[in-house]
Amino acid sequence: MPLLDPQCNRATSCDFTQDGKFCEMLDKAGVPRDAKWRTLILYMRGLADYSYLSEMQKSQVQALLVDVLKQQDFSEERFSEVLMRDREILVAPYEQRLNAALQETVQLAEEFKRLMQRRKGDVKHLEARSVEAVTSGQDSAEIVSLLQATFREVINLMEQDMETLDQLSKTDALTGLNNRRAFDEVLERGIADWKDNNAPLALMMLDIDFFKDFNDEFGHRIGDQALTTVACLIRQSIAVFGSEGLEVHPCRYGGEEFAVILRGSSALIAEELASDIRKRMERYNFVIRDSNGDILRKGINITISSGIAEADPSWKGAYQENLIDAADKAMYYAKGAGRNRVAKCVPGVKSNTFVIVSGQ
Numbered sequence: 001m002p003l004l005d006p007q008c009n010r011a012t013s014c015d016f017t018q019d020g021k022f023c024e025m026l027d028k029a030g031v032p033r034d035a036k037w038r039t040l041i042l043y044m045r046g047l048a049d050y051s052y053l054s055e056m057q058k059s060q061v062q063a064l065l066v067d068v069l070k071q072q073d074f075s076e077e078r079f080s081e082v083l084m085r086d087r088e089i090l091v092a093p094y095e096q097r098l099n100a101a102l103q104e105t106v107q108l109a110e111e112f113k114r115l116m117q118r119r120k121g122d123v124k125h126l127e128a129r130s131v132e133a134v135t136s137g138q139d140s141a142e143i144v145s146l147l148q149a150t151f152r153e154v155i156n157l158m159e160q161d162m163e164t165l166d167q168l169s170k171t172d173a174l175t176g177l178n179n180r181r182a183f184d185e186v187l188e189r190g191i192a193d194w195k196d197n198n199a200p201l202a203l204m205m206l207d208i209d210f211f212k213d214f215n216d217e218f219g220h221r222i223g224d225q226a227l228t229t230v231a232c233l234i235r236q237s238i239a240v241f242g243s244e245g246l247e248v249h250p251c252r253y254g255g256e257e258f259a260v261i262l263r264g265s266s267a268l269i270a271e272e273l274a275s276d277i278r279k280r281m282e283r284y285n286f287v288i289r290d291s292n293g294d295i296l297r298k299g300i301n302i303t304i305s306s307g308i309a310e311a312d313p314s315w316k317g318a319y320q321e322n323l324i325d326a327a328d329k330a331m332y333y334a335k336g337a338g339r340n341r342v343a344k345c346v347p348g349v350k351s352n353t354f355v356i357v358s359g360q
Contacts, residue, residue, distance in 0.1 A: 022042065023038075026038055026041060026042075029041075029069050030069070030072050031069070031074070032074050034074070036079065037074050037079065040079070040082065040083070041065065041068070041069075044061055044062075044064065044065045044068075044086065045065060047061045047062075048061075048062060053090070053318060053321075056321075056325040056328070056329070057089055057090065057092075057321075060089045061086065061089055064082065064085055064086065064089070068082055169181060170182035170185070172251075172252040174224055174227060174228060174252070175227055175228050175230075175231035175252050176228075176231065177231050177234070177235075177250050177251055177252045177258070178249055178250065178251040178252070179251065179252060180251070180252075180253060180254060182249075182251060183249075183251040183253060183259055183261070184320075186249045186251075186261050186263075187203070187261055187320055187323070187324075188320060189263075190261055190263045190311075191311065191319045191320055191323070193263065193264075194311045194319075195319070199263065199264050200262075200263070200264060200265065200267035200268065200310070200311075201261075201262070201263055201267055201310065201311040201323070202261075202262040202266075202267035202270040202308060202309065202310045202311075203259065203260070203261055203262070203308070203309055203310075203323050203324065203326075203327040204259065204260040204261075204262065204270055204273070204274050204306055204307070204308050204327060205253065205257065205258075205259050205306065205307045205324070205327040205328050205330070205331045206230075206234075206257065206258040206259070206260070206274075206277065206304050206305070206306045206331070207256060207257045207258075207304060207305055207306075207331055207335070208226065208227075208230060208256040208257075208302060208303075208304055209302070209303045209304060209305055209335070209339040209340060210339075211223070211226070211255075211256040214226060214302070218288060222288055223256075225286075225288070225289075226286065226302055227252075227256065229284070229286060229302075230258065230281065230302075230304065231250070231252065231258070233277065233280045233281055233284060234250045234258060234260065234277055235250065236280065237273060237276045237277045237280055238250060238260075238273065240276060241269060241272075241273065245264075245265065245266075246266050247262065247263040247264050247265075247266045248260060248261070248262050248263075248266050248273070249261040249262075249263075259327075260273070260274075267310065270308050270310075271308060271342070271344065271357050271358070274306045274308055274342040274357075274358060275342055275357070275358035277304070277306070278303075278304060278306060278340065278341070278342055278358055278359060279358075281302060281303055281304050282301070282303055282340060284301075284302065285298060285299050285300065285301065286298075286300040286301065286302050287299075287300070288300065303339060303340035304340070305331055305332075305334040305335045305339050305340065305341055305342075305343075306330075306331055306334060306341075306342040306343070306358075307326075307327045307328060307329065307330025307331030307332070307333065307334055307342075307343050307344070307345065307354075308327060308330055308342065308343070308344040308345065308357070309323055309326035309327035309330055309344070309345040310323075310345075310347075311323055312326070312347045314347060326345040326347075326352060327345065329345065329352070329354070330343040330344055330345040330354050331343065333354040334356065334359070337356055337359075338359075338360070340359050340360075341356050341358060341359030341360070342356070342357050342358035342359060343355065343356050343357065344357050
């Protein structure tokens with residue numbers, strides 16, 4: 001898009017449209033006739049049509065645009081602030097994934113180091129057996145057979161290590177649930193199946209209520225115990241529905257937030273499953289123990305708020321991001337309604353609405 005001349009004269013020319021309607025609109029909005037401000041305003045306005053952005057990103061940009069027009073501050077400092085905020089909105093999802101990937105990489109590197117240390121002894125054993133076979137004076141066929149068996153043993157162990165590393169790369173170390181990497185992979189496959197085969201797809205986002213206060217009061221070690229407890233209750237609830245034909249994938253999304261992906265016919269039980277998890281958590285009496293296992297405090301109640309969303313064919317793109325946003329907004333609606341609730345996103349023509357499906 002060509003830039004507007006810094007001293008444009010709408011009466012004689014307009015670089016945005018031939019009839020100058022955009023300039024008239026910007027004049028009425030109080031935007032100065034400055035190339036960078038007018039270009040920025042129209043750029044932000046146009047982001048609503050970008051299919052690669054999630055609905056949450058679009059709404060955040062539009063909120064920023066409204067704030068700019070409301071404040072009527074068109075200074076150099078404000079211009080830099082708006083550009084910085086726009087960048088934060090657009091790259092935030094990628095920065096979160098990058099940080100999660102870096103943390104997982106560090107954990108995998110440590111595990112790989114431990115595996116290599118264990119295999120160091122196996123390689124030395126291989127070397128000793130190889131030397132022994134060659135110097136034993138045995139028949140050449142027997143020597144070859146012994147060496148083949150020895151190498152095969154080491155190769156089998158290395159293949160087991162590869163499977164272990166692959167599993168570790170997709171498992172949250174604290175809770176044992178799928179991690180964010182596995183979440184992204186499963187959801188991507190679910191989106192593809194939904195698009196190609198019209199297979200139902202639902203996403204549940206769960207967040208522990210007042211977890212920051214809980215951490216501040218009892219410390220992070222006890223907070224970790226609470227996270228593992230929630231993970232355990234999620235597994236128990238899923239087990240109630242059986243395993244035959246069930247495609248339910250519980251994950252730790254990050255921090256105190258969990259996610260459950262439901263693919264195919266399993267998507268039909270999303271509300272029932274979310275309600276069961278909520279009730280289990282509500283009834284559970286959390287016990288705090290010291291490092292020796294002695295009970296310090298019991299009878300503590302922890303609740304969760306959950307949001308459910310289903311893949312919506314009206315989305316123009318960014319399906320994965322939009323599904324996460326819809327479930328996330330439903331979860332925050334549940335929190336806003338009083339917490340310890342399950343809310344569901346109901347797609348609308350102009351905007352989504354949310355309804356409480358479990359909890360008072």
